Amino acid sequence: MIKVAIVGGTGYTGVELLRLLVQHPQVELAVITSRGEAGRPVSDLFPSLSGRLDLAFREVDVRALATCDVVFFATPNGVAMQQVPTLLDAGARVIDLAADFRLRDPAVWERWYGMPHACPQFLEEAVYGLPELNRERIAGARLIANPGCYPTAVTLGLLPLLEAGLVDPGELVADCKSGVSGAGRHARADLSFCETNENFKAYGVFAHRHQPEIVQNLGTVTTGAALDLTFVPHLLPLNRGIHATLYARLHAGAATDLQALYESRYRDEPFVRVLSAGSHPQLSEVRAGNDCAIAVHVSGKRVVVLSVIDNLVKGAAGQAIQNMNLMFGLDETLGLRQPALAP
Template sequence: MIRAGIVGGTGYTGVELLRLLLPHPEVTVQVITSRAEAGERVDTHFPNLRGMCDLCYTAPDPEILAKLDVVFFATPHGVAMDSAPELLAHDVRVIDLGADFRLADAEVFAHWYGMAHRAPEALRAACYGLPEYFREHIAQSRLIANPGCYPTAVILGFAPLLEAGLLHQDTLIADCKSGVSGAGRTGRVNLIVPEAADSVAAYGVSGHRHRPEIEATLSKLSGETIELQFTPHLMPMIRGIHATLYGQLQQPLSDAALQALFAERYAQEPFVDVLPFGSHPATRSVRGANVCRIAVHQPRPGQVVVLSVIDNLVKGAAGQAVQNMNRMFALPESLGLTQIALLP
């Protein structure tokens, strides 16, 4: 059994990790930390876990964490970078669900996150944990940067086209819609029901931290410098991301050829589902499931629209983290991740 720990267990990615790890046949969660809630039972904060989990929060203790096999960081940026090096030195594998190791360039990180990177060596060793594109590297890595929720949806939708060099690079647009859980479990006025329910608004249109992450990864996959317009919107729903992706073909391509490109690229992927050409996936079709559903359109010749939906807390966070863990420990990648989406 893999002995696992979760640092920062009071947010939504923390409880979602528990939902997936508690029934996982090869994992035992031994530690979950929270300074503020140390000593309290986890299920008093997350009553969905009553009867399933006897854990109590503890203050993070490096010595205890050092004895585990894997530690998940479900923390704001700036936390994992301070602990990861020591854990790695003790041969503990680390999966950071925060942003500390997503941007390979420490200066880019500093620019977007407003702090110097304090573990540049670990940053160089980190692997971007998107299994569909970096599977082999993940298997050999001991430090995983779990992708952001928006980047997961956007990259999975754009990458087949960019790998094949089919798109004009200067016209990419990702118009993304996210449920409110993507903003975290935090008491901000703009997230309360009277503000965020029954309304839609964009945010961060002029710049959002997930843009450089998307651009860097797509650039790597395409071998070109990719810039895109990324526009996030807050939706009056709890879970889910819907990415609407726009690109211009460099040369004519039939609908069938477009569809085949996606179908073949993801044919062997357990967690990417390519729908029939011209479909409209709904976020509810992935609620609670570790899957990305994708549909391709070509409304006018040369104009490609890709629709890509995920559950931001599962394929966009905790589920992908477990998928990475499975890979790191040479387990079947789908182990413990075959929950069917909750619909309705």
């Protein structure tokens, strides 16, 4: 059994980790911390876990964390980096679901996240936890930077095109739509029901922190011209799900059997599903599951790729567990085979 701790278990990412980990056959949930809720039974805050989990939130205690095999950080940005050096020293492995270790360049990180990085020396060691890109390195890692939700959907959607060098990397558009849980569990007027329901809007045009993360991911497989990706996120009036609509231009003379390319690229991936030609994936087919469903459309030089995930599963907690499985030599799909919930 893998002894697991979760730091910061009171947000949506935290409760989703709990939902999935209580179903995982090789996990023993040992510690769940929360500064604000210490002492309170977890199922009191999250009645959805009643009868399924008999633990209470605790104060953060690094010694207790250090006795665990793996520590998940489901905290705001800037928390994990304070504790990672100590935990790694003590022999624990760390999976950070926030952004502290996602960008390799400390200067870029500090510019986008607006604070100094507490342990830039670990940015090099940290492995970006997208199994479809870094499976082998994940298996040997002590420290995982779990990908952002938008970057997961966008990277998986564009990866085959850029790896194959088929499209102009200077002309990419990622129009992304996220359910409200992606904004976290907060008391914010602009996230209140009446402001969000029956409503839709873009936000953070040219200013969202997932932009450099996507560019970094795609940059690792891009050759030739510089990457230029326009990324616009939007807020969908629903709880869960990300839909990325991706636009690219084929190079002159590029072969266009993109359907075969995608099917081949993802043939052995347990959680990426390439739909048949002409399909339109929908959020409901990945809701509460760890799948990414992708469809690719071509017309002349124009390519449109549609990529959907559940932001809390493949976009956060599920992918974190997939990474844990790889790190501990387990079947990558363990605890993650539940079908999507429809309707």
